[in-house]
Amino acid sequence: MVVIRSSPGQHKGVCFLAALFFVVLLLLPCQLWAGEYLDSAHGSTLHGVKRPSIDSAGYARGNCAHCHEQHASIDGAEPEPSSGTPSPFALFTTNFDSSKTLGPYSESDNFCFYCHNATASIQVVTNYDYSQNFGCAGLQVSSIMDAFNQASYHNLYDIWSFARSSFSSWFTNGSNPCNACHNPHLARRNWAYPSDPLYSAISKPTDHFNLWGTTSLMSAYSYESPYCSGTSREPTGSGASNGGSTPDYVSFCTNCHNPSNTIYSTSLGRDLVKIDWSSQGDKHGARNMDGGLDIEGPYGSSGGYVLSCLDCHEPHGSSNILLIRRRVNGGDLHDSITTYSTNYWGYLCTRCHLDDYDANAGTKEPYRWRYVHHEAPDHPYTAMRCGQCHGGGSMPIPCTNCHYHGAVDSRTGLINF
Numbered sequence: 001m002v003v004i005r006s007s008p009g010q011h012k013g014v015c016f017l018a019a020l021f022f023v024v025l026l027l028l029p030c031q032l033w034a035g036e037y038l039d040s041a042h043g044s045t046l047h048g049v050k051r052p053s054i055d056s057a058g059y060a061r062g063n064c065a066h067c068h069e070q071h072a073s074i075d076g077a078e079p080e081p082s083s084g085t086p087s088p089f090a091l092f093t094t095n096f097d098s099s100k101t102l103g104p105y106s107e108s109d110n111f112c113f114y115c116h117n118a119t120a121s122i123q124v125v126t127n128y129d130y131s132q133n134f135g136c137a138g139l140q141v142s143s144i145m146d147a148f149n150q151a152s153y154h155n156l157y158d159i160w161s162f163a164r165s166s167f168s169s170w171f172t173n174g175s176n177p178c179n180a181c182h183n184p185h186l187a188r189r190n191w192a193y194p195s196d197p198l199y200s201a202i203s204k205p206t207d208h209f210n211l212w213g214t215t216s217l218m219s220a221y222s223y224e225s226p227y228c229s230g231t232s233r234e235p236t237g238s239g240a241s242n243g244g245s246t247p248d249y250v251s252f253c254t255n256c257h258n259p260s261n262t263i264y265s266t267s268l269g270r271d272l273v274k275i276d277w278s279s280q281g282d283k284h285g286a287r288n289m290d291g292g293l294d295i296e297g298p299y300g301s302s303g304g305y306v307l308s309c310l311d312c313h314e315p316h317g318s319s320n321i322l323l324i325r326r327r328v329n330g331g332d333l334h335d336s337i338t339t340y341s342t343n344y345w346g347y348l349c350t351r352c353h354l355d356d357y358d359a360n361a362g363t364k365e366p367y368r369w370r371y372v373h374h375e376a377p378d379h380p381y382t383a384m385r386c387g388q389c390h391g392g393g394s395m396p397i398p399c400t401n402c403h404y405h406g407a408v409d410s411r412t413g414l415i416n417f
């Protein structure tokens, strides 16, 4: 595998690299790539990349030149990079504009958005969010750019910045933050074969030159695939109940979000909480729950489960804060969760846990939680001297006072998430 290092900003360096790149492209015996690249979504002669100026120059759909500026002799035509300055990877435009530290994003911020955008100028590619593709939700966004331009999103500048320092063996200043999670030469059309992980679209940052999740699956854990619609399972209602159709997203996401990495978020203006999915960490991870679970199907009350990050989160962006999915375990959330300190988190929790309505106890009302906190056999709090906790006249207490990744209850010592 050829890895090209770049020193952006230095025009001479860029020109040299661009020249080197053409040589590499021309000399690279395409057999080196052929199989994997031709199997990829971009390299497909049926579905792959197609840039009008290159198409009319006679290049077949899927050819590298639809993305890279290959010096071509076909018709003597020499396509110009549309941005005027050649990218270190000899792409047709700047790979990523690192002065763009916050969304919303527009096409010119990111090379990928010249196609992965509902009004793309090069090639319009339709993509849906995870909740729709794999979770049976209805339409919300129809492109990757639209997915990012929502209430919350994986901040591309922060990913770029984090990946430069953490994956510097291959991720350079000129690299694209999307490629921290994808390899554009390998990514496949998972959405077209949603229950066949061999069609994976992702690459783990520490294993960038392979697809991730083709054989490393959620079935390696004590996992239960959530409902999609009715009692059919994710992905897309055709998944195996034990996670045998779902890539191992825990290893994927914890490649970055783990107890040792400090990750800064420009969007949130602070370091992120570290995620510990081990048996020493969260109960939604490998730590066992204690007492009884007040839980909905397909989960059983004796517990022992490890959840996938994508059971609750979107990978790109969401209409809820913190990338929380809009559909979870076979049902849409009642409404969007737009602020952190709120009791509306119950809209998420009740997709799996019993609120008072589901438990037919407590206040018996939906999205209220007297039963699990005051009445269930393993309730943590005795309902007395109400003001101690329900002070200030407002009855419901924001869930995130006590429930969040890594939370330990100060009163009971219980692990709260």
Ligand code: HEC
Binding pocket: 041, 042, 047, 048, 049, 050, 051, 066, 067, 111, 112, 113, 114, 115, 116, 122, 123, 125, 126, 127, 176, 178, 179, 182, 184, 187, 188, 189, 190, 191, 201, 202
């Ligand atoms: C020249 C247009 C173009 C550019 C630029 C482009 N893509 Fe694509 N991409 C496509 C097309 C076309 C497909 C195949 C769509 C389909 O599945 O029918 C695709 C598919 C994909 C897939 C597989 C999932 C799918 O929808 O099939 C991933 C992942 C992907 N692209 C990521 C990227 C990333 C990351 C970048 C930027 C580094 C990028 N693409 C840049 C056109 C483009």
Ligand code: HEC
Binding pocket: 002, 003, 004, 024, 025, 028, 033, 037, 042, 043, 049, 062, 063, 064, 065, 066, 067, 068, 089, 091, 095, 111, 170, 171, 172, 174, 175, 176, 177, 179, 184, 185
């Ligand atoms: C969808 C657009 C797209 C297509 C098609 C494409 N590339 Fe790339 N390529 C990229 C991007 C984007 C990068 C920059 C990688 C990064 O951001 O780190 C890149 C980087 C590279 C690199 C540098 C090493 C690496 O993998 O990062 C080589 C070599 C390369 N491409 C060769 C090719 C060849 C050969 C083909 C055709 C067989 C091809 N590319 C097809 C988008 C594409």
Ligand code: HEC
Binding pocket: 110, 112, 113, 116, 126, 127, 128, 130, 133, 144, 148, 154, 159, 177, 178, 179, 180, 181, 182, 190, 191, 200, 201, 202, 315, 316
């Ligand atoms: C933090 C990791 C991460 C980043 C950053 C990221 N993606 Fe993804 N992407 C994923 C995951 C996870 C999936 C879902 C897996 C799947 O579709 O098979 C996905 C799916 C996709 C798909 C396929 C969607 C479909 O229809 O199934 C495309 C296309 C894509 N990403 C493009 C992009 C582009 C373009 C960017 C940058 C603007 C980007 N991604 C940034 C993790 C990421």
Ligand code: HEC
Binding pocket: 152, 153, 154, 155, 156, 158, 159, 162, 163, 180, 181, 205, 249, 252, 253, 254, 255, 256, 257, 263, 264, 265, 266, 267, 268, 272, 309, 310, 313, 314, 315, 321, 322, 323
């Ligand atoms: C390449 C490293 C990387 C990977 C892989 C990655 N993340 Fe992130 N994540 C980041 C960075 C950097 C931030 C800080 C920027 C931000 O807040 O968006 C972040 C932020 C987040 C946030 C907070 C977003 C916000 O601002 O509201 C959530 C939630 C999250 N990640 C979940 C996930 C999930 C789920 C996965 C797996 C699909 C994942 N991440 C994979 C790097 C990564």
Ligand code: HEC
Binding pocket: 226, 283, 284, 285, 286, 287, 288, 289, 290, 291, 292, 293, 295, 299, 302, 303, 304, 305, 306, 307, 311, 312, 328, 329, 345, 346, 348, 349, 350, 351, 352, 353, 378, 399, 403, 415, 416, 417
């Ligand atoms: C996708 C389904 C799902 C969602 C959504 C979900 N949970 Fe859970 N939760 C579970 C499962 C399954 C367990 C049991 C884990 C185990 O077996 O170790 C659990 C365990 C717990 C526990 C430990 C209970 C005990 O007795 O030890 C707490 C506390 C908890 N969840 C709180 C929440 C809160 C608060 C929310 C909403 C912010 C939430 N959960 C959302 C599925 C979910």
Ligand code: HEC
Binding pocket: 343, 363, 367, 368, 369, 370, 373, 374, 381, 382, 383, 384, 385, 386, 387, 388, 389, 390, 395, 396, 397, 398
């Ligand atoms: C040790 C702390 C604590 C004490 C003391 C306490 N509660 Fe709670 N209570 C909670 C927590 C935590 C919840 C769950 C969060 C929520 O729904 O507000 C809750 C939930 C409730 C709910 C459902 C909330 C709603 O309106 O949707 C009711 C009703 C309730 N408690 C009544 C009482 C009454 C009445 C008392 C006094 C007799 C009392 N509680 C004392 C902690 C406490």
Ligand code: HEC
Binding pocket: 290, 291, 292, 293, 294, 295, 342, 343, 344, 345, 346, 349, 353, 354, 369, 372, 373, 378, 379, 380, 389, 396, 397, 398, 399, 400, 401, 402, 403, 409, 412, 414, 415, 416
């Ligand atoms: C004052 C702290 C506190 C607040 C506020 C709070 N909880 Fe809890 N909650 C707990 C504790 C402690 C447990 C018991 C954890 C255990 O069993 O290990 C619990 C348990 C739960 C469970 C797990 C039930 C099961 O299946 O065993 C759910 C779901 C839950 N809370 C939802 C909520 C929701 C929704 C809110 C906001 C409306 C909320 N909580 C507010 C402290 C709190």
Ligand code: HEC
Binding pocket: 250, 253, 254, 257, 271, 272, 273, 274, 275, 277, 284, 307, 308, 309, 310, 311, 312, 313, 322, 348, 400, 403, 404, 405
């Ligand atoms: C049961 C649902 C659920 C699962 C499963 C889940 N999360 Fe979360 N996640 C949440 C909720 C709720 C929040 C908001 C509360 C908080 O900040 O912890 C959140 C917040 C986050 C944040 C932002 C933390 C911050 O600093 O505000 C990150 C990063 C994150 N999750 C990553 C992950 C990763 C990585 C995994 C898998 C290893 C994962 N999550 C699994 C529900 C979940």
